[in-house]
Amino acid sequence: MARASKTTLKKTTSKPPVRRSFRRWLFRVILRGGFAAVLLMVFLVVLGAVFNPPTTAYMFSEGRRLGGVQQIWVPMERIAPVMARAAVAAEDANFCQHWGFDMVAIREAIEAGSNRGASTISQQTVKNVYLWHGRTWVRKALEALITPVVEAIWPKRRIVEVYLNIAEFDEGVFGVEAAARHYFGVSAADLSATQAARLAAILPSPKKRSASRPGDFVVRRARQIRDGAATIRNDGRAACFES
Numbered sequence: 001m002a003r004a005s006k007t008t009l010k011k012t013t014s015k016p017p018v019r020r021s022f023r024r025w026l027f028r029v030i031l032r033g034g035f036a037a038v039l040l041m042v043f044l045v046v047l048g049a050v051f052n053p054p055t056t057a058y059m060f061s062e063g064r065r066l067g068g069v070q071q072i073w074v075p076m077e078r079i080a081p082v083m084a085r086a087a088v089a090a091e092d093a094n095f096c097q098h099w100g101f102d103m104v105a106i107r108e109a110i111e112a113g114s115n116r117g118a119s120t121i122s123q124q125t126v127k128n129v130y131l132w133h134g135r136t137w138v139r140k141a142l143e144a145l146i147t148p149v150v151e152a153i154w155p156k157r158r159i160v161e162v163y164l165n166i167a168e169f170d171e172g173v174f175g176v177e178a179a180a181r182h183y184f185g186v187s188a189a190d191l192s193a194t195q196a197a198r199l200a201a202i203l204p205s206p207k208k209r210s211a212s213r214p215g216d217f218v219v220r221r222a223r224q225i226r227d228g229a230a231t232i233r234n235d236g237r238a239a240c241f242e243s
Contacts, residue, residue, distance in 0.1 A: 089228030096240035
């Protein structure tokens with residue numbers, strides 16, 4: 001009987017603690033959940049490389065607030081090349097030379113004590129297509145994770161195309177085609193260099209600035225952008241989205 005008792009006791013104490021089993025189960029759940037989230041992210045990015053996003057979180061919220069928005073999707077072939085160059089010159093002159101993050105601009109922004117100019121066109125596209133507006137650390141972390149995936153899967157030309165079609169140019173006006181009609185009464189394909197530069201000049205604050213009735217700042221900024229657009233064309237920094 002004594003031997004049986006010892007054997008029974010030994011078998012009982014050899015079982016793993018319940019707490020340890022729960023931790024292992026929780027770890028497996030988190031691991032599988034993270035893996036599923038990564039797969040979903042990659043799937044959505046691949047989808048975005050082929051299909052145009054029907055809307056964005058910000059566009060949807062503005063549509064509900066205003067009762068609708070103006071947006072007409074156009075492919076890059078129907079956007080004046082000078083418009084793409086103007087947008088890149090204004091927002092991300094080194095767009096063709098980085099993998100989603102402009103480290104030089106980030107360092108300069110940190111030294112200046114500002115985050116202005118540190119966000120690339122790739123990051124802005126990720127934010128607009130897949131995330132939401134705001135300065136939370138969660139959104140910033142997700143943006144940092146998704147941006148390299150977009151850069152790896154989407155051609156640079158596709159990034160610029162999507163960016164120009166979902167950027168806000170005025171209250172309720174999204175995309176360069178709607179903006180060209182709204183401000184100048186022309187299509188995106190017929191924008192002049194000055195018109196394109198003015199549209200690019202209002203991108204940081206589209207609700208406070210006007211491309212058709214520009215103030216002194218927009219006029220000066222547009223002149224700089226027009227020169228910058230010509231510069232990146234001549235020095236090859238526009239080649240990645242014009243080929």
